[in-house]
Amino acid sequence: MFWTASSRSYAILGAIDHRPILQTTSSPLQSFVMSAAQTEPAESQCANHRHADVIVVGAGIFGTAIAIALARQNRSVFLLERSLKEPDRIVGELLQPGGVKALERLGLESCLDDIDSISVRGYEVHYHDQAVNIPYPADTPSERTPHPQRPEGRSFHHGRFVRKLREAAAKEPNIQLVETLVTSLVTTEDTNQVLGVKSSTKGALDYFFAPLSIVADGYNSQFRDKASRKVESRSKFWALELQDAVLPSPGFGHVLLGDFSPVLLYQIGSRETRALFNVPEGHEYAKSTQSVKRYIENEVLPNAPASIQPSLAASLEKGRLRCMPNSFLPASKNRTPGVLVAGDALNMRHPLTGGGMTVALNDVVLLSELLHPSQIPDLDDVARVLQQLNIFHWRRKRHTFVINVLAQALYSLFAADGYYLSVLRQGCFEYFNRGGVCIDAPASLLGGLAKKPLLLVYHFFVVAFCSIWHLVLSRPLVLLPLTLVDSVVVLIMACWVLFPYIFMELAG
Template sequence: MAAAAISQADRIRERREQHHEAEVVVVGAGVFGCAIAFALANQGRSVILLERWMHEPDRIVGELLQPGGVEALKKLGLEGCLEGIDAVPCHGYHVVYRGDDVAIPYPVVSPEGKVVVGNRTTANGHANGDANGLKKAARPEGRSFHHGRFIMKLREACRAHPNISMFETEATATIKGEHSDAVLGVETRTKNPETGKKEPDCFFGQLTIIADGYASIFRKSLLNKAPLVRSKFYALELIDCPFPPANYGHVVIGPSSLCLLYQIGTHETRALIDVPEKHPDATPANGGVRGYIEKVVLPSLPSQVQPSVRTALSDGKIPRSMPNSWLPPTKQTTHAGVVVLGDAHNMRHPLTGGGMTVAFNDAVLLASLLHPTYVPDLADHAAVRRAMAAFHWRRKSLTSIINVLAQALYDLFAADDWQLRALQRGCFRYFQMGKTDEPVALMGGIMHRPLVLASHFFTVAFVAIWMNIVEVCGGSVLGILKLPLALVQAVLILWKACVVFLPVFWTELM
């Protein structure tokens, strides 16, 4: 029996490596591609994993993994990928607003996964008074790291898996059958080691999973969607930059700027500077992006950070950039034999660092829905279609939260009109009031309750309205005469909150 089993395993491996045939072909060995390949291989599936460039990637995003992503990584059996890469624990967020600041730690979570709010625990928002659970509760941690080191660990795990074969090849198109529109695999170009030239190649699978990232070449033909880009992040790497509190993701909101800082190694801190599209202070006449950073962003940063930023800018080069994209998810039940996932399928502004958390949770969910118990044969397109329909709706309990938070908070933190600035002040005041356990649990992928997000967002709006009324009407005994103006402004602030939140919330829930 053992010899027969080994012989069968060898035959399956030979089908992958010699004939390029498997149950699953995954295009893209990035965060999601590696995760789903590993998850399906753990179920006994035969998997081919394709990547156009197997060298260590050098990206400036995908460097922060929220606690919910760490937990998903453990469920996938990939938690070891966080070891040996100089990963730094992340305990929450630290918001600096025009010189004032507040630390927002991740909430305490009981061993059963219940979020502690004040003196009570909540299981996704429901009260529970388990005193023993509170005694054993602890704060979860995220991790931040060099993106490329983490990706190489994921690829090492996949390469070591007996059910996965990896190939360095560039996917160029899908392959369809002669008598149907079902996708049978992908055409690629593989480098011939003898000639150094790329030659045509093909890989075949019962199911092809496209995970070729934010610049996907397959998205247009398979999803007919394009991401919306409103700004770019320009990146600096700061060396030995002091910025207490340690082990927090720092969000610095200036009068006209937004900057993120988080440690990615023992000595390295990443600075991501948001530059809106066609910003007047970033035009060539004003010194371009470097001029914007030096004149607008730098003065708004804490004094202890400024020397490290100046040193990073001293090379005279324009910092590397990445587009900040929003791409709402698409229900995928149309194309047989293929699905598009990861950043090729769904993106959000990287402000809150939720992208990898979404990816790993998606991999956990999809693998459970495609488990051989429910879908024995991945060539059963109807069964896969049902699994993808369930995937589209079930993922929303987490992804809608992270996606909406990213877009809504970006609008507030990069405020460009007086209503948004009022909401910005209200949001910061809400943090100062200590109303942070549930919001940061939502942001960290710990709590999966979209309606709790809606409740907090509009509570922030009413805090902003009250602060504006006090500001307009305060200061003198005649201030009450300005109440009509304050009420008109209250309506405008509430309307702006609705415009910011509801369209994105509706899009994500559809």
């Protein structure tokens, strides 16, 4: 349901235009809204009084999915989005199988239909002239599924997927989807509790109130807690859309590694393929769009698989080259009553492994369980809500740990900018080449299927030892003392790559 303010609600809200900061939760306005709200069905509460159980800021991946999940639990929800046009972005185009499963648990799998989405069966890593195919492994057989199929991810145009999610939200009777730009949070002065949000609808001032506001306004969030960690960005992804590209392994995401920074390629429609070129900050080519174009032309194009070169060259000449920062942000604990910051606004990792939407959708599954009316009958019970949000902070690590740490660690290895990291990268490729469990386990970690931190740590260090073994074999025996020293440095480097991210993931 798309909704604009009724004149009655403007009249009510006119009273607070001059005092957007409410003094207490039991102000005359709040009492009025709440007493009226208790006697009316969910739909009219929203329309007449601009009061709902939950406000969600941002109808992107996280915001739309959580709004639907909560609405289906019979909560009334305001879903506030600054632009309801179909987004035209270069982000969130490959959903890992772990994300597809979460979407199924939310009953939203139909949002992947009729958008010309492509099944993704795994990855193919190209390292100089060699390639290794890494399919997602089949689930472990069980009594119910003695012959399980291999899980699949899906890739698509981001905007089409978001459109389908928003259409699903608009069909929910408990959701009011409003096109409005949220400009600030409305808080109490004494406890800093968030009571709602202030926004601008077609230039007019608006207010929305709810006991819980969920802020999911994306990577450039304006509403993160000032005390939260700072967003770091070490590189940008520059993007082209290729027409009719012939990928060496259709149905697989391709990672190109070589003497250039990592390149990702995956089909996002039956004729379109996304190409993402990582360009580190401070790189000699990072100065302008023209210099990035030259970089792709001189460094990447000649080294790309031959079948891709014609469409890549054509897109480079005529296509639109756009970029987005690749951000890293460890999650911070929510301490403010009445609000939860979520999605990319809460937590980001390098998009090399395409894990962002998988984290967001698994977060939605968990959060909707924790906020279920059987757990919290009344969201006005602010203390209980904060308690559940505290549980959310810790429990989500079960699915975020692997995706977040793997993304950062793989990026360090694949974008190796030093000798010892390049030894680890070579070792990683050799490890994949062994096949069997050496690709099954990494693929299930990457696909958001195996949520086992120790499995990640184990395989990472096996890669480190594999790299050392490879180093020893590649050098003459007379250099053994030097090789031993280098081996120790490689091992230290592996710890240096992995442990800070583990620490940040586990920190409160």
